[in-house]
Amino acid sequence: MRRRxxxxxxxxxxVNLVLILVCFVTxxxxxxxxxxxxxxxxxxxxxxxxxxxxxxxxxxxxxxFTEEPVLxxxxxxxxxxxxxxxxxLGTGVPAAYIFSRRKFPGRNVILQLLIxxxxxxxxxxxxxxxxxLSPMGLINTxxxxxxxxxxxxxxxxxxxxxxxxxxxPIEIEESAMIDGADPIRIVLKxxxxxxxxxIAVTAMMVLIYVWxxxxxxxxxxxxxxxxxxxAGLYSLQANETSGSWPVFSAAxxxxxxxxxxxxxxxxxxxxxGLTSGGVKG
Amino acid sequence: MKxxxxxxxxxxxxxxLWSAPSLILxxxxxxxxxxxxxxxxxxxxxxxHWFNYDLIGLQNYKEALLVFDSGFLSALMLTIIWTAVNMIxxxxxxxxxxxxxxxxxxxxxxxxxxxxxxxxxxxGYVSILLWKTGMFNSQFGLLNQWxxxxxxSPVKWLADDxxxxxxxxxxxxWLALPFMITIIDGALQSVDQxxxxxALLDGAGWLKRTWYITIPSIKPIIAPSVVITIxxxxxxxxxxxxxxxxxxxKTGAHIHTILTYAYENAFITNNYxxxxxxxxxxxxxxIIFSYAINIKPKEES
Numbered sequence: 001m002r003r004r005x006x007x008x009x010x011x012x013x014x015v016n017l018v019l020i021l022v023c024f025v026t027x028x029x030x031x032x033x034x035x036x037x038x039x040x041x042x043x044x045x046x047x048x049x050x051x052x053x054x055x056x057x058x059x060x061x062x063x064x065f066t067e068e069p070v071l072x073x074x075x076x077x078x079x080x081x082x083x084x085x086x087x088x089l090g091t092g093v094p095a096a097y098i099f100s101r102r103k104f105p106g107r108n109v110i111l112q113l114l115i116x117x118x119x120x121x122x123x124x125x126x127x128x129x130x131x132x133l134s135p136m137g138l139i140n141t142x143x144x145x146x147x148x149x150x151x152x153x154x155x156x157x158x159x160x161x162x163x164x165x166x167x168x169p170i171e172i173e174e175s176a177m178i179d180g181a182d183p184i185r186i187v188l189k190x191x192x193x194x195x196x197x198x199i200a201v202t203a204m205m206v207l208i209y210v211w212x213x214x215x216x217x218x219x220x221x222x223x224x225x226x227x228x229x230x231a232g233l234y235s236l237q238a239n240e241t242s243g244s245w246p247v248f249s250a251a252x253x254x255x256x257x258x259x260x261x262x263x264x265x266x267x268x269x270x271x272x273g274l275t276s277g278g279v280k281g
Numbered sequence: 282m283k284x285x286x287x288x289x290x291x292x293x294x295x296x297x298l299w300s301a302p303s304l305i306l307x308x309x310x311x312x313x314x315x316x317x318x319x320x321x322x323x324x325x326x327x328x329x330h331w332f333n334y335d336l337i338g339l340q341n342y343k344e345a346l347l348v349f350d351s352g353f354l355s356a357l358m359l360t361i362i363w364t365a366v367n368m369i370x371x372x373x374x375x376x377x378x379x380x381x382x383x384x385x386x387x388x389x390x391x392x393x394x395x396x397x398x399x400x401x402x403x404x405g406y407v408s409i410l411l412w413k414t415g416m417f418n419s420q421f422g423l424l425n426q427w428x429x430x431x432x433x434s435p436v437k438w439l440a441d442d443x444x445x446x447x448x449x450x451x452x453x454x455w456l457a458l459p460f461m462i463t464i465i466d467g468a469l470q471s472v473d474q475x476x477x478x479x480a481l482l483d484g485a486g487w488l489k490r491t492w493y494i495t496i497p498s499i500k501p502i503i504a505p506s507v508v509i510t511i512x513x514x515x516x517x518x519x520x521x522x523x524x525x526x527x528x529x530x531k532t533g534a535h536i537h538t539i540l541t542y543a544y545e546n547a548f549i550t551n552n553y554x555x556x557x558x559x560x561x562x563x564x565x566x567x568i569i570f571s572y573a574i575n576i577k578p579k580e581e582s
Contacts, residue, residue: 008386011384012384012386012387015381015384015387016387016389018381019378019381019382019389019393022378022397023393023396023397026396026397026399026400026455027396027399028416028423029408029411029412029415029416029423029455030399030403030411032411032415032416032423033411033415036415087306088306090302091302091303091306092303094299094300094302094303095299095300095302095303095304096303097299098296098299098300099300102292102295102296104292104293104296104297105293107296110304114307115571116567116568116571117307117311117312117315119512119567119568119570119571120311120315120564120567121516121518121540121563122311123518123540123543123544124318124540124543124560124563124564125311125314125315125317125318125560126544126547126548127318127321127547127553127556127557127560128314128315128317128318128321128557129310129314131317131321131553132313132314132317147310148310150306150310151306151307151309151310151311151314152310152311154303154306154307154310154311155307155311157303158303158307183295208404211404212404212405212406212407214406215518215522215544219548230404230406233406233407233410234406234410237410237413237414238527245414245415245418245421248410248414249411249414249415252407252410252411255404255407256403256404256407259402259403259404260402260403263401263402264395264402
């Protein structure tokens with residue numbers, strides 16, 4: 001019995017060691033970036049680099065704010081993200097509700113079509129979007145980008161929230177209907193409170209998408225002042241030199257911070273709010 | 282009778298009205314551009330013919346599908362290899378790590394889990410750029426600093442095809458594993474423990490238990506997520522583009538997935554007609570793919 005316990009302990013020790021190693025390997029790029037960003041002497045080209053900097057400095061973080069128009073990029077990103085969330089959820093919630101609850105002609109065809117559209121990467125219609133937006137004067141404007149982002153996310157929002165609405169029992173609404181409440185009241189007072197987790201997670205996914213989108217942003221926007229954070233960061237690293245790398249790593253970590261906070265705050269809701277797109281394999 | 286008919290009609294009207302904003306948005310911003318891409322694919326639109334392009338029929342499709350040198354078919358091959366390699370390695374590693382997390386008596390389980398899913402929470406493009414500049418840069422990347430310390434000469438990690446492919450795979454695994462670990466971990470938790478107890482009584486070894494109990498039990502649970510991951514791996518753009526072929530900063534490796542190939546033809550060499558044809562072919566492939574694995578709205582099963 002005792003020997004068995006000893007074996008068990010040895011096994012646990014090994015498992016712990018492997019997991020610690022894996023966690024460390026996972027964090028190497030982030031730790032390295034962090035340590036470069038706070039290192040006083042950037043002896044990057046020498047081989048005497050160590051993870052723990054000899055002299056700590058916040059100089060690189062100061063540079064991010066003083067030498068790059070980061071605050072403007074931040075404002076642009078925030079504006080785009082909030083607009084996209086509002087539009088795609090404002091249109092998505094009623095549509096998802098109807099597709100979950102009502103049967104009407106064309107419903108199944110539309111659902112099938114939506115799943116195909118979900119598979120289509122918006123990157124592939126970039127030329128067409130450019131060609132369509134440019135005569136309307138919407139290239140190099142925030143409105144243009146909001147249009148592109150909303151379209152992409154509208155499919156996801158509708159599909160994801162419909163999957164969640166399907167799991168809410170219809171009986172609650174039916175009894176409210178018998179009591180004579182009108183549909184808009186039912187949705188506002190009963191359905192939306194019940195669907196909070198999926199609305200929150202969908203909003204988060206849309207927000208993260210816009211926050212992280214760089215390829216449309218760099219192709220449709222010209223000029224530093226119109227950049228989003230992602231486009232700005234991309235342009236920062238494009239002149240890849242050992243001198244700009246500490247500033248870039250500081251900026252990277254700053255940009256990631258809000259997303260990290262949102263992600264870990266929402267983590268508990270993730271499993272229930274994300275319905276895997278309501279698909280079965 | 283008539284009254285209920287009217288009511289039904291009214292209901293349909295209401296349904297359309299409620300879903301109209303979303304559907305109009307999708308039609309204008311998603312469907313119309315796809316159709317327009319189809320139209321552009323039939324023209325010779327490029328940087329010289331931005332306005333005065335002509336319809337040239339299926340010429341672009343012929344070039345993509347029949348001319349091997351055009352590069353589309355080899356990009357397609359590479360994409361398939363990329364997807365297969367990534368999925369297999371990812372599933373194996375995720376399964377092993379999830380099993381380790383489920384070791385009986387592991388006290389720090391939640392701590393490890395939180396650390397392991399961290400890459401998922403980082404913005405994807407930031408992680409890729411940190412890997413590219415921080416780890417793989419040939420002058421001041423961490424890997425080459427280590428190489429130097431060990432007495433080797435620095436390596437240009439992203440300069441040749443095979444090593445760039447491996448580097449991209451590592452980065453993609455780093456990005457994708459947290460999701461897969463979470464899914465498999467959740468599935469493992471739901472396996473009925475009494476199966477194992479009776480199997481242990483029968484004297485079944487670890488391999489047998491894995492093969493006959495664990496894998497069949499978790500398969501249906503993880504299947505939808507695996508399918509979605511296959512799709513995202515197949516459609517992967519960011520990793521390969523940011524690592525090896527940013528505009529003006531190509532690293533020398535020439536690995537193309539179909540998406541980076543379409544992008545390069547559109548926005549680097551400005552061959553819009555041809556790139557649109559490639560886009561349409563990819564779209565058709567994705568449609569065939571989703572029918573082949575039988576993705577359907579849940580309720581219709």
